Amino acid sequence: MxxxxxxxxxxxxxxxxxxxxxxxxxxxxxxxxxxxxxxxKNCTPEVIxxxxxxxxxxxxxxxxxxxxxxxxxxxxxxxxxxxAVHCDAPSLGYSFKRHECVTDLITRSLPVTISLSIGAFVLxxxxxxxxxxxxxxxxxxxxxxxxxxxxxxxISLPTFFVGLLAVLIFTIWWPIMDFPRYTGFLDNPxxxxxxxxxxxxxxxxxxxSTYVRLTRNGVIxxxxxxxxxxxxxxxxxxRVLIVKYVLRAALVPIVTxxxxxxxxxxxxxxxxxxxxxxxxxxxxxxAAVVDSDLPVLVATTLVSAAFIVVANAVVDFCYGxxxxxxxxx
Amino acid sequence: MSAPVLQATNLVKYFPTxxxxxxxxxxxxxxxxxxxxxxxxRGSTLGIVGxxxxxxxxxxxxxxRLIEPSSGTVxxxxxxxxxxxxxxxxxLRPQIQYxxxxxxxxxxxxxxxxxxxxxxxxxxxxxxxxxxxxxxRDLMERVGLNPEHINxxxxxxxxxxxxxxGIARALALQPxxxxxxxxxxxxxxxxxxxxxxxxxGLQASLGLSYVFIAHDLGVVRHIADQVAVMYLxxxxxxxxxxxxxxxxxxxxTQALLSAVPVADPRGKGTRQRQVLVGDVPSPINPxxxxxxxTRCPQAQERCALEEPQLADRGGGxxxxxxxxxx
Amino acid sequence: xSGSPLLSVADLRVSFTTxxxxxxxxxxxxxxxxAGETIGIVGxxxxxxxxxxxxxxxxxFGERVETSGSILFDGxxxxxxxxxxxxxxxxxxxxxxxQDPLSALNPFARxxxxxxxxxxIHHPKAPKSEIREVVLDSLQRxxxxxxxKRVRxxxxxxxxxxxxxxVxAMALVNDPRLLIADEPTxxxxxxxxxxxxxxxxRIxxxxxxxxxxITHDLGVIAEVTERVLVMYAGRVVEDTSVNDxxxxxxxxxxxxxxxxxxxxxxxxxxxLRAIPGAPPSxxxxxxxxxxxxxxxxxxxxxxxxxxxxxxxxxxxxxxxACHLGVEVRRHLIEQVGx
Numbered sequence: 001m002x003x004x005x006x007x008x009x010x011x012x013x014x015x016x017x018x019x020x021x022x023x024x025x026x027x028x029x030x031x032x033x034x035x036x037x038x039x040x041k042n043c044t045p046e047v048i049x050x051x052x053x054x055x056x057x058x059x060x061x062x063x064x065x066x067x068x069x070x071x072x073x074x075x076x077x078x079x080x081x082x083x084a085v086h087c088d089a090p091s092l093g094y095s096f097k098r099h100e101c102v103t104d105l106i107t108r109s110l111p112v113t114i115s116l117s118i119g120a121f122v123l124x125x126x127x128x129x130x131x132x133x134x135x136x137x138x139x140x141x142x143x144x145x146x147x148x149x150x151x152x153x154x155i156s157l158p159t160f161f162v163g164l165l166a167v168l169i170f171t172i173w174w175p176i177m178d179f180p181r182y183t184g185f186l187d188n189p190x191x192x193x194x195x196x197x198x199x200x201x202x203x204x205x206x207x208x209s210t211y212v213r214l215t216r217n218g219v220i221x222x223x224x225x226x227x228x229x230x231x232x233x234x235x236x237x238x239r240v241l242i243v244k245y246v247l248r249a250a251l252v253p254i255v256t257x258x259x260x261x262x263x264x265x266x267x268x269x270x271x272x273x274x275x276x277x278x279x280x281x282x283x284x285x286x287a288a289v290v291d292s293d294l295p296v297l298v299a300t301t302l303v304s305a306a307f308i309v310v311a312n313a314v315v316d317f318c319y320g321x322x323x324x325x326x327x328x329x
Numbered sequence: 330m331s332a333p334v335l336q337a338t339n340l341v342k343y344f345p346t347x348x349x350x351x352x353x354x355x356x357x358x359x360x361x362x363x364x365x366x367x368x369x370x371r372g373s374t375l376g377i378v379g380x381x382x383x384x385x386x387x388x389x390x391x392x393x394r395l396i397e398p399s400s401g402t403v404x405x406x407x408x409x410x411x412x413x414x415x416x417x418x419x420x421l422r423p424q425i426q427y428x429x430x431x432x433x434x435x436x437x438x439x440x441x442x443x444x445x446x447x448x449x450x451x452x453x454x455x456x457x458x459x460x461x462x463x464x465x466r467d468l469m470e471r472v473g474l475n476p477e478h479i480n481x482x483x484x485x486x487x488x489x490x491x492x493x494x495g496i497a498r499a500l501a502l503q504p505x506x507x508x509x510x511x512x513x514x515x516x517x518x519x520x521x522x523x524x525x526x527x528x529x530g531l532q533a534s535l536g537l538s539y540v541f542i543a544h545d546l547g548v549v550r551h552i553a554d555q556v557a558v559m560y561l562x563x564x565x566x567x568x569x570x571x572x573x574x575x576x577x578x579x580x581x582t583q584a585l586l587s588a589v590p591v592a593d594p595r596g597k598g599t600r601q602r603q604v605l606v607g608d609v610p611s612p613i614n615p616x617x618x619x620x621x622x623t624r625c626p627q628a629q630e631r632c633a634l635e636e637p638q639l640a641d642r643g644g645g646x647x648x649x650x651x652x653x654x655x
Numbered sequence: 656x657s658g659s660p661l662l663s664v665a666d667l668r669v670s671f672t673t674x675x676x677x678x679x680x681x682x683x684x685x686x687x688x689x690a691g692e693t694i695g696i697v698g699x700x701x702x703x704x705x706x707x708x709x710x711x712x713x714x715x716f717g718e719r720v721e722t723s724g725s726i727l728f729d730g731x732x733x734x735x736x737x738x739x740x741x742x743x744x745x746x747x748x749x750x751x752x753x754q755d756p757l758s759a760l761n762p763f764a765r766x767x768x769x770x771x772x773x774x775x776i777h778h779p780k781a782p783k784s785e786i787r788e789v790v791l792d793s794l795q796r797x798x799x800x801x802x803x804k805r806v807r808x809x810x811x812x813x814x815x816x817x818x819x820x821x822v823x824a825m826a827l828v829n830d831p832r833l834l835i836a837d838e839p840t841x842x843x844x845x846x847x848x849x850x851x852x853x854x855x856x857r858i859x860x861x862x863x864x865x866x867x868x869i870t871h872d873l874g875v876i877a878e879v880t881e882r883v884l885v886m887y888a889g890r891v892v893e894d895t896s897v898n899d900x901x902x903x904x905x906x907x908x909x910x911x912x913x914x915x916x917x918x919x920x921x922x923x924x925x926x927l928r929a930i931p932g933a934p935p936s937x938x939x940x941x942x943x944x945x946x947x948x949x950x951x952x953x954x955x956x957x958x959x960x961x962x963x964x965x966x967x968x969x970x971x972x973x974x975x976a977c978h979l980g981v982e983v984r985r986h987l988i989e990q991v992g993x
């Protein structure tokens with residue numbers, strides 16, 4: 001088992017390095033000239049050229065990448081004296097548009113995305129798995145049909161539609177709350193929760209649908225397995241059988257998929273954040289695209305990718321933990 | 330005497346397995362087939378028996394080069410199948426066809442049986458549409474199916490009938506050899522007899538040669554002209570059914586035979602049942618010397634040191650044992 | 656053997672509603688099992704033998720299953736019990752062993768825990784030490800080497816034969832009066848099968864458990880059982896001692912089965928005796944005797960064979976369901992030869 005952990009971690013690290021390199025090179029290969037983005041309206045070719053040299057964009061790509069990586073570990077200074085700016089480690093770049101170290105931008109947006117993701121995740125798992133189990137146990141009866149209908153609707157509706165609808169219903173037609181405005185958790189937990197409740201519900205409806213189906217099918221399939229019948233033959237009650245045998249087996253693949261879904265969400269629930277005006281990673285990324293703010297783009301892409309790589313490794317560990325048959329394989 | 334239709338010489342198949350700690354390189358090999366040789370005469374049946382893990386199914390797949398041997402040769406009707414390049418292989422393949430065990434998974438449920446049976450002919454681009462259809466009908470009749478059902482789908486047939494469809498498909502290219510891997514194991518007893526009768530009839534009328542792989546000793550005894558008993562990748566005894574069953578030389582064969590429950594209660598209590606102790610050793614690390622020695626009731630020192638080769642030791646048929654029973 | 660039977664099944668019927676129609680899997684089955692007896696139920700696919708076995712423990716359920724008839728176990732009608740009461744019998748005085756030990760064992764739990772669970776369900780107040788002792792003892796009883804070590808292993812770490820022993824250990828842990836074994840050796844190699852059958856016989860001799868053995872293998876029937884029920888298309892067609900089934904069968908189907916199997920045992924070639932046709936579809940059972948389309952002794956259209964389902968009637972020391980008169984049957988069977 002130890003070998004497995006070490007091996008997997010090494011692979012994750014290697015993968016992260018590869019992803020960072022690939023991302024960096026990809027953005028460098030874009031036709032947009034990064035130097036040209038660094039100055040505002042009063043840009044003359046001389047200024048651009050000067051900036052290019054100052055910021056090191058004239059150096060070969062590998063060297064640029066090297067500098068970038070060094071910045072992550074040791075901090076980096078951008079631009080020459082006397083107008084140089086220093087960003088502490090881990091420095092993911094400097095945004096000229098916003099005049100800020102990218103790392104600071106991300107550090108500010110991340111808690112928002114995390115808040116959104118965790119809340120939505122818990123809600124959709126409970127909703128999805130709960131409904132899925134009910135649907136499976138009452139197969140072909142009305143709870144099943146209702147749950148299936150719900151899941152079909154949920155999968156079909158685009159996130160922004162559900163989000164906008166939620167805003168419309170709960171802040172305009174039936175105004176039980178104000179338009180959500182994000183507040184930090186530590187500042188005011190109640191306001192934090194009430195601001196996030198609509199986005200949570202939106203994401204939950206959209207994502208739970210997949211899990212309703214997955215859980216339903218998984219439970220139905222597992223219920224037909226021989227070992228469940230044997231459990232029954234041993235004299236186990238139906239409730240114990242469902243929880244201890246069926247769910248235990250059916251949830252293993254579902255939990256692992258969920259882990260990956262969660263990681264993807266962490267990378268930025270772009271649409272939801274836009275609809276609800278939450279200043280998270282997703283919104284940051286979109287703004288960076290609109291503004292052509294390359295350093296921010298590179299950094300947000302990298303952070304998203306990092307989440308997925310780490311989640312993959314964690315999911316692999318969990319799978320080995322959950323399913324003993326996989327451990328020796 | 331005509332040349333044998335199929336000849337296997339020193340067939341070996343090792344599968345890499347295991348994972349080294351960091352890089353997951355294979356650390357060991359499963360020695361599935363470890364030096365098997367035999368000769369199949371034209372128009373006869375070779376039965377291969379053994380329990381799970383003995384390598385008989387792998388051997389079956391090697392004969393038609395469905396998997397590549399690690400070493401060894403297969404000569405089909407005088408042509409070296411193992412060394413054949415792709416064009417020649419394409420020419421040779423029709424001469425050796427297969428029938429498999431599970432009649433439910435062997436047929437594509439979305440293809441009508443006309444398509445299933447015709448597919449080999451189409452792959453080899455043999456006939457035009459009309460001619461092909463006629464051939465399919467003929468084949469169906471030959472295997473005892475009603476040609477009117479030509480457009481039906483597999484799920485509309487019983488297990489026994491589906492096996493007949495599989496046999497029809499195997500006959501489509503007029504092969505010389507058919508390798509049948511447990512063709513009746515998945516069928517009910519009353520249907521098994523029908524299929525076995527069919528196979529025997531086809532052999533007589535078409536001059537087919539069979540390699541018949543099974544774990545059921547009774548079935549093999551009935552249908553085979555020669556029986557080979559396999560254990561852990563090697564043949565331990567080979568001979569006519571009378572010799573192998575009546576004049577058993579190898580202790581494993583004897584244990585196998587004595588383990589088969591006899592459908593006659595009068596024999597109860599009087600029969601010397603020899604129950605083998607323990608499990609089959611892993612094919613990754615077979616025991617040194619004779620592979621059977623860890624479970625053999627009469628194993629001696631020599632058995633651990635020297636691996637017995639397959640040879641006639643006086644019993645009239647080849648056996649791989651230092652101290653054969655007969 | 657005296658006294659009333661341990662298990663008495665009367666007119667058991669189980670049907671499943673499928674998209675293709677109503678499948679009458681078990682269509683009026685009645686038989687007895689006495690304490691300590693070993694009974695075999697033999698039949699091919701679709702005969703209803705497994706469904707019968709499951710019905711005794713009431714393991715067939717769902718909205719599309721209909722069960723009727725009585726199942727008297729020690730005088731109590733299992734069919735009339737509520738779920739909770741039935742649960743108390745399962746795994747305690749009636750236990751079951753299934754066909755494929757790999758899929759029968761919970762892949763996520765250690766073997767010791769699974770056996771322990773079987774004990775704990777029916778002895779909820781038992782202390783851990785007692786459970787542990789019972790588990791180790793049961794592993795030893797079925798011949799698992801190094802039980803203290805292997806208690807912590809998972810099912811996939813054992814070979815097929817060992818796994819089946821574990822399943823048997825689990826079934827026996829509460830000293831059941833009746834052990835139902837549904838094709839316990841079909842998925843195993845023949846040498847392992849021999850070991851398992853020997854184990855079952857030994858255990859039975861030691862503890863006096865009655866065994867209901869379901870199989871399609873006549874050899875296993877001959878080795879292990881005292882009395883045999885032959886099933887076809889959901890009905891019992893013959894019910895007699897094991898010796899009589901083999902030497903004096905009184906039903907054409909039994910004769911056909913023996914013919915197919917026997918001719919295999921005899922040396923040399925020559926056509927095998929096959930039963931023509933295939934087992935009937937249980938959705939569209941023919942009127943009258945279900946075996947009629949394949950029966951060599953069919954009395955023809957308009958006869959009882961075509962119109963009425965034959966009922967079990969006494970023949971010698973057993974019973975058999977056939978419209979032919981007993982003497983006529985005997986005569987024909989002798990003619991054909993066993």
